[in-house]
Structures are given as C-alpha cells and as structure tokens.
Amino acid sequence: MSTHLYSVVVPDATVDEGFELAPRVIEWLLAEGVAVGPARRAFAIQQNDQPFVELCREDPAVRFEPGPGLARWVESPSSVSQTTEIEIRIGRRIHADPGSWPPDLASCPKGHQAPPPDGWVDAVEQWANIGSALLTCAVCATPSSIMDWSFGREFGFGALAITFRDPPGIADALVEKIGQLVDPHRVQLLYQRL
Numbered sequence: 001m002s003t004h005l006y007s008v009v010v011p012d013a014t015v016d017e018g019f020e021l022a023p024r025v026i027e028w029l030l031a032e033g034v035a036v037g038p039a040r041r042a043f044a045i046q047q048n049d050q051p052f053v054e055l056c057r058e059d060p061a062v063r064f065e066p067g068p069g070l071a072r073w074v075e076s077p078s079s080v081s082q083t084t085e086i087e088i089r090i091g092r093r094i095h096a097d098p099g100s101w102p103p104d105l106a107s108c109p110k111g112h113q114a115p116p117p118d119g120w121v122d123a124v125e126q127w128a129n130i131g132s133a134l135l136t137c138a139v140c141a142t143p144s145s146i147m148d149w150s151f152g153r154e155f156g157f158g159a160l161a162i163t164f165r166d167p168p169g170i171a172d173a174l175v176e177k178i179g180q181l182v183d184p185h186r187v188q189l190l191y192q193r194l
C-alpha cells in the first residue's frame with residue numbers, strides 16, 4: 001500500500017527562521033487538538049520555546065499522533081485514522097513525488113509557465129547546499145531567487161515542512177491557517193505518493 005504525504009512547506013524561510021516558526025505552528029497544532037503527544041516535547045514547548053529548539057537541533061523533526069481536532073481540518077472527517085502521523089521538520093529539504101519527476105512545468109515569479117529552464121537542477125542543488133540560488137526564466141530572461149518559483153503541487157522545497165502522513169485529504173482552511181501562523185512567509189501545499 002502506498003503512503004500519501006501532504007506537506008505544507010514554507011519555501012522562503014531560512015533554516016534559522018524555521019526554528020523560529022516551528023514552535024508557533026506546533027503550539028497551535030497542540031492547542032487545537034490537531035496533534036497530540038509526545039509528552040516530553042509537548043511539555044518542553046509549553047514551558048518555553050528554547051528547550052524545543054534545543055531538541056530540534058539534536059533531531060530536526062518532531063512527530064505527533066493525530067488528535068481529535070484533526071477532523072475539523074481534513075476533507076473527509078469520518079476517515080481520520082490512527083495511521084495518520086504529523087511531522088514537523090526543520091532543515092532544507094526537497095519534496096519530490098517520484099511519479100512526477102521531473103516536473104512538467106515551472107512558473108517564474110512573474111507567472112510565466114514553461115518547462116523548467118536549463119540549469120534548474122543545479123539551482124535546486126545549490127539551494128539545498130547553501131540556501132540560495134538564482135534561476136533565469138526562459139520567457140522573460142529575468143534571474144530570480146529559486147525560492148520564489150513554483151514547480152507545481154508535486155515538487156517543491158523548504159526549510160520548514162509540516163507533513164501529514166496518510167490523512168483523509170487536507171482542507172484548504174488548514175493550509176491557510178498555517179500560512180497565518182508563519183506570516184509574512186508564504187506556504188505551499190505539496191503532495192507525494194511513495
């Protein structure tokens with residue numbers, strides 16, 4: 001059986017910003033009952049952001065079980081099961097659906113849609129290594145930060161990702177809510193089937 005991952009990523013956040021933003025998201029997930037446990041980390045977050053940040057530096061991901069509040073934020077509330085897992089991961093990471101590689105289309109920040117331009121793989125690799133890279137649009141010839149490009153729903157990247165494993169769909173409202181929590185950064189919903 002395949003695994004379905006829905007990830008809300010913050011493409012324009014740096015790793016340091018990921019450490020600042022993650023506690024805001026986790027506090028809300030726990031307060032809303034979307035996520036529950038593990039107690040040790042939940043306690044650390046409630047007491048003070050600092051212990052959480054320290055825990056994350058040891059292992060830049062925390063995982064939670066789904067809580068009763070998750071049903072309010074998915075497409076099919078009656079189908080929430082305990083196989084759903086919620087992971088918050090900090091660190092530069094590329095999210096690519098194996099069945100949709102390479103992506104058919106890329107959009108530059110001005111909205112020109114075309115097949116990914118020459119050099120896009122190198123630019124993604126450079127972003128993964130140092131956190132910044134430029135990509136030049138084949139349509140408007142403008143170089144811009146690869147973090148401002150879009151490669152569709154099945155390819156993206158970010159230094160902060162909130163991933164739901166096997167949820168019964170993710171409601172748009174949840175993506176919007178996470179976007180509010182990390183404002184002024186933008187968020188993108190990505191999908192992978194593994």
Ligand SMILES: [Zn+2]
Binds near residue numbers: 108109111137141142
């Ligand atoms: Zn363009």
